[in-house]
Amino acid sequence: MSASSLPDLAGHFGRYGGRFVPEALIKALDELDAAYRSAKQDPEFQKTFEGLLLNYAGVPSLLYRATRLSEALGAEILLKREDLNHTGAHKVRNVLGQALLAKRMGKPRVIAETGAGQHGVASATAAALLDLECVVYMGETDTQRQALNVARMRMLGATVIPVTNGSRTLKDALNEALRDWVSTVETTHYLLGTAAGPHPFPELVRDFVGGIGVEARAQCLEQLGRLPDAVAACVGGGSNAIGIFHAFVPDEAVRLYGFEAGGDGVETGRHAASITGGSVGVLHGNRTYLLQDDDGQTIESHSISAGLDYPGVGPEHAWLHDTGRAVYEPVTDAEAMAAFQLLCRTEGIIPAIESSHALAGVAKIAPRLREELGRTPTIVINLSGRGDKDVHTAGAYFGILDQVETVVPGENT
Amino acid sequence: MSIAETFAKAKAENRSVLVGCMPAGFPTVDHSIEQMIAMHEAGCDVIEVELPYSDPVMDGPVIQKASDIALANGVRTRDTLKIIDAVSSAGATVVLMTYWNPIEKYGVDAFARDLAAAGATGLITPDLIPDEAAEWIAAADAHRIDRTFLVAPSSTDERLAMTLAHCRGFVYATALMGVTGARTSVSSQAPELVQRIRAIDPEMPIGVGLGVGNGRQAAEVAAFADGVIVGSALIRCVLDAGDRTTALTDLRALSAELAEGVRKR
Ligand SMILES: Cc1ncc(COP(=O)(O)O)c(C=O)c1O
Numbered sequence: 001m002s003a004s005s006l007p008d009l010a011g012h013f014g015r016y017g018g019r020f021v022p023e024a025l026i027k028a029l030d031e032l033d034a035a036y037r038s039a040k041q042d043p044e045f046q047k048t049f050e051g052l053l054l055n056y057a058g059v060p061s062l063l064y065r066a067t068r069l070s071e072a073l074g075a076e077i078l079l080k081r082e083d084l085n086h087t088g089a090h091k092v093r094n095v096l097g098q099a100l101l102a103k104r105m106g107k108p109r110v111i112a113e114t115g116a117g118q119h120g121v122a123s124a125t126a127a128a129l130l131d132l133e134c135v136v137y138m139g140e141t142d143t144q145r146q147a148l149n150v151a152r153m154r155m156l157g158a159t160v161i162p163v164t165n166g167s168r169t170l171k172d173a174l175n176e177a178l179r180d181w182v183s184t185v186e187t188t189h190y191l192l193g194t195a196a197g198p199h200p201f202p203e204l205v206r207d208f209v210g211g212i213g214v215e216a217r218a219q220c221l222e223q224l225g226r227l228p229d230a231v232a233a234c235v236g237g238g239s240n241a242i243g244i245f246h247a248f249v250p251d252e253a254v255r256l257y258g259f260e261a262g263g264d265g266v267e268t269g270r271h272a273a274s275i276t277g278g279s280v281g282v283l284h285g286n287r288t289y290l291l292q293d294d295d296g297q298t299i300e301s302h303s304i305s306a307g308l309d310y311p312g313v314g315p316e317h318a319w320l321h322d323t324g325r326a327v328y329e330p331v332t333d334a335e336a337m338a339a340f341q342l343l344c345r346t347e348g349i350i351p352a353i354e355s356s357h358a359l360a361g362v363a364k365i366a367p368r369l370r371e372e373l374g375r376t377p378t379i380v381i382n383l384s385g386r387g388d389k390d391v392h393t394a395g396a397y398f399g400i401l402d403q404v405e406t407v408v409p410g411e412n413t
Numbered sequence: 414m415s416i417a418e419t420f421a422k423a424k425a426e427n428r429s430v431l432v433g434c435m436p437a438g439f440p441t442v443d444h445s446i447e448q449m450i451a452m453h454e455a456g457c458d459v460i461e462v463e464l465p466y467s468d469p470v471m472d473g474p475v476i477q478k479a480s481d482i483a484l485a486n487g488v489r490t491r492d493t494l495k496i497i498d499a500v501s502s503a504g505a506t507v508v509l510m511t512y513w514n515p516i517e518k519y520g521v522d523a524f525a526r527d528l529a530a531a532g533a534t535g536l537i538t539p540d541l542i543p544d545e546a547a548e549w550i551a552a553a554d555a556h557r558i559d560r561t562f563l564v565a566p567s568s569t570d571e572r573l574a575m576t577l578a579h580c581r582g583f584v585y586a587t588a589l590m591g592v593t594g595a596r597t598s599v600s601s602q603a604p605e606l607v608q609r610i611r612a613i614d615p616e617m618p619i620g621v622g623l624g625v626g627n628g629r630q631a632a633e634v635a636a637f638a639d640g641v642i643v644g645s646a647l648i649r650c651v652l653d654a655g656d657r658t659t660a661l662t663d664l665r666a667l668s669a670e671l672a673e674g675v676r677k678r
Binding site (some may be wrong): 010018019020021022023024026027028165166171175178179182183185186281282283284285292294295296297298 | 466467468469470471473474477481484489490513514515516517518519539540541542544545562563564565566567568569572576587590591592
């Protein structure tokens, strides 16, 4: 049922993926690959992983029929409620899987990069639960716009290291995590936060979050008696999108839509749309689409959403794009924020700004699909996270914050 | 002089080769040319030009900072080729070190062609392993550019053998598990790695890098390696100097000290 033939043994999805990293990391990647393959075959490991998801993370997440949103968008909308997971996003699935793997490999320390802070919080959570030391690298710009998540990570016992080089965002945090890993690889697992990076990360992360799609598919069959017409997700590095897409890839009648962060608009150059506004190259260990100039220097991305503010994308999405199996489109900051507000007002759900990109994308494709199918389309949207962390950003965007001095907890500790 | 000739000459003189690194265009194109020629004149046998890159994951703070300055001052890939041309015309043996994406963007074969035309003899690829290098290997062969891949203390014997089989000119042994930057002591992992390489390929010249900062350390590394690679300490001469004259004076002095070091094995 699942298209599990890719990647090949060296981590290639067609021409994408692979390993573009210093030789010093190859042994660790090989060990990780071997540990992952043995864990995959080990019923005991799978049982522990599934047990944690069920009893700790609150998975399977609901598939919720959003009636008022459906009315507003002219489509039958089902929301995959990853926002209800423990720690508030789909990311918890990946971190629990990888933290268990770190344990299995006997590594007492995990490091992570984070943009919005969601992956950092999830990593700190899993590290606390499984008694691992945790260090999180976070761009200084992001520590400022996601100060609450910085405090959360510290509460959970993690060390947060603000990264002050380059653009001071997610890509620089990732560079710094890789630099740490080169020096500490004997004792440390790099808990990479998205379905990108060198092999085996894109495959391993996909598999750990792949339950999203497996559950959504079964829930559709149970609730509707059929599969949806389309599945949609936002795409940063691509984990929540590949997580919900993967189980549907063989179902050729189900359209797959990935919505990238269009920032101020792809035509302005200020965006984070790697597939729709970038070109093929090598970044952070894999060949994929990325934002780069004529010399192959990475261009800084821009998005109102810290979690999508990344100039690359996972290699499997590059491949799904080239083969045409999935369709990728950009969504601007303004469109995403309008959809954010719409979900708040129609359903009483405050979504993550990341996930709001998926909602906004569906608002755009729903009329097209309706016309194409000649009936009301049924669309599953991955609501990858909740918006608690974004209250400040969204409040400022909508101009609804009272003018009081903001106290940032944990900032001076 | 080719890389092979440079290593052969040093061997005949019973010493190691000194490889000095400097980012292209740091702080400006003209200044970097001046600096590299000064290093060459003061005793660096090989000038390793580094192509500044936005995401240098193998590099510590010093090289990151120098690369950022070069990029902020507008250095382009074509400038790097111009710099190589100028420095090799001044008589230096030049190799280029670069992360992979700028080459892929330029066009792999076109880059090998233009690199050879500029007078470089080799290319060091810190984030390109032979497993992913088929296109580069073909282009390097076609344009007679020596290929230097990296090996590390963590490399298995199997990977050492595979990587050595794909190296031409010399192999770059990263002396420790970590990023670039001068260290107070030279890694104890390095001699063992060199021994393991020699056991597999006794002929391949071995350059050892990461951490060497002064003449004493250069001598320590020269005692067991064919080449001593120095980067951050040289770059720091430029970063720390208040003015051009001081930068060049300090660069010459450190190059001379290191050159003496590689002769004291
Ligand atoms: C809620 C949420 N959705 C999506 C993303 C984007 O990541 P990915 O594309 O890997 O799902 C993030 C990243 O932080 C996130 O927090």
